[in-house]
Amino acid sequence: MIERASWRGGWRRGWLPEHRAAGGAAFSPLSLSPTAWYDPSDISTLFQDSAGTVPVTASGDPVGRMLDKSPLGIHVTQATTAFKPIYTVAGAIKYLLFDGVDDILASAATPFGASIANATVSVAVREIVRQTSGLFALSYTSGAGDSSRWTAACPWVDGNVYFDCGATAAPGRISGAVGVATGADFIASFDNSVANTRQFFRIEKVQIASDASGETVTTAGPLSLGAVNLAGNFGNQRIYGMVAKVGTVMTAGELSNVETWLAAKQGRVL
Amino acid sequence: MAYVGPFNLLLPAGVKQNGSDVFNILDADSGGSATFSVPCAVGGIAPATFWGARTLLEVETHNALTNMTTTQFKAYVDALAITRGRTPVGSITAFKNALIIGDGAVNFFTFLTQQGVAQVVSGL
Numbered sequence: 001m002i003e004r005a006s007w008r009g010g011w012r013r014g015w016l017p018e019h020r021a022a023g024g025a026a027f028s029p030l031s032l033s034p035t036a037w038y039d040p041s042d043i044s045t046l047f048q049d050s051a052g053t054v055p056v057t058a059s060g061d062p063v064g065r066m067l068d069k070s071p072l073g074i075h076v077t078q079a080t081t082a083f084k085p086i087y088t089v090a091g092a093i094k095y096l097l098f099d100g101v102d103d104i105l106a107s108a109a110t111p112f113g114a115s116i117a118n119a120t121v122s123v124a125v126r127e128i129v130r131q132t133s134g135l136f137a138l139s140y141t142s143g144a145g146d147s148s149r150w151t152a153a154c155p156w157v158d159g160n161v162y163f164d165c166g167a168t169a170a171p172g173r174i175s176g177a178v179g180v181a182t183g184a185d186f187i188a189s190f191d192n193s194v195a196n197t198r199q200f201f202r203i204e205k206v207q208i209a210s211d212a213s214g215e216t217v218t219t220a221g222p223l224s225l226g227a228v229n230l231a232g233n234f235g236n237q238r239i240y241g242m243v244a245k246v247g248t249v250m251t252a253g254e255l256s257n258v259e260t261w262l263a264a265k266q267g268r269v270l
Numbered sequence: 271m272a273y274v275g276p277f278n279l280l281l282p283a284g285v286k287q288n289g290s291d292v293f294n295i296l297d298a299d300s301g302g303s304a305t306f307s308v309p310c311a312v313g314g315i316a317p318a319t320f321w322g323a324r325t326l327l328e329v330e331t332h333n334a335l336t337n338m339t340t341t342q343f344k345a346y347v348d349a350l351a352i353t354r355g356r357t358p359v360g361s362i363t364a365f366k367n368a369l370i371i372g373d374g375a376v377n378f379f380t381f382l383t384q385q386g387v388a389q390v391v392s393g394l
Binding site: 054061079080082086100129132232 | 273276298324
């Protein structure tokens with residue numbers, strides 16, 4: 001009812017024209033059948049405790065459970081209050097603030113099954129302090145030699161993005177400069193596909209690095225946000241949202257729509 | 271639950287177990303025993319001689335940690351253990367006396383520097 005009235009009188013925030021896919025239809029990440037979708041701007045998906053019994057109600061609350069809005073229900077949790085990101089509201093913008101010390105949200109292990117051969121992930125993020133940071137993982141346990149990694153350090157302390165699928169050397173790893181200053185919002189997208197024999201990542205819709213080799217990663221760890229594992233390398237960052245498609249990759253059009261949709265969560269047009 | 275903070279915390283390694291037992295009770299969620307997870311040492315060189323954390327604290331817990339005497343704090347923790355169904359802890363004296371609580375407005379790693387230690391770092 002409110003949205004209909006708003007459509008007649010002009011677009012309200014959240015349904016601005018830039019939030020719409022090409023062709024004019026309202027875009028939702030749900031339309032591309034995501035396998036994981038986290039949206040901190042939807043407070044109904046956030047809980048203070050890991051069991052999901054105490055809802056987040058105000059800026060400054062810890063987040064111990066964030067529901068996955070995809071049909072798969074890969075919810076991410078954190079049972080230690082010290083490790084919980086903080087739900088933060090700044091005007092109309094809402095995000096999770098990860099402290100770069102110990103904060104991480106993680107799913108149960110291997111939420112996508114025994115291996116990942118094709119996946120695309122897009123994340124809306126702002127780096128606050130440049131340090132040895134992980135952004136997310138679709139799988140990772142621990143250690144430099146961990147071949148179960150499907151991870152993004154974005155950026156690492158040296159200003160480079162490291163996108164690792166199964167290894168920390170080529171062809172599993174591709175890297176390149178993030179090219180975004182600390183304190184600025186950006187959208188980072190990662191794609192690895194055996195079917196398309198490619199691996200690439202892009203920042204703000206601009207491809208930064210790629211190769212012509214897709215990797216099959218035998219998974220072992222959980223999906224995580226805010227870091228890649230509990231052993232360290234936590235990101236001091238804001239995360240405004242994340243959309244992942246695993247099993248198949250996003251089309252170019254889907255990825256662009258997701259990136260535009262995520263940038264709107266930052267109050268930007270991309 | 272109402273929270274304040276976050277705060278930077280630091281605890282000597284010798285008191286870590288006691289601190290973990292106490293935070294197992296203080297944390298409203300089930301994972302409080304893991305609170306002190308950041309290994310620290312002079313120059314960041316292992317082994318860790320301190321353990322750090324950055325965390326929100328419940329208002330009541332912050333008051334208990336900063337304003338209560340050791341005896342009062344022990345009574346508070348014991349009562350909370352019953353309320354939350356957590357394993358009671360013995361003496362809390364070492365933990366209460368050794369815990370350093372820093373201003374959360376200060377970057378955690380700056381806080382560590384101010385305390386004369388650095389994080390023991392591992393690679394990605």
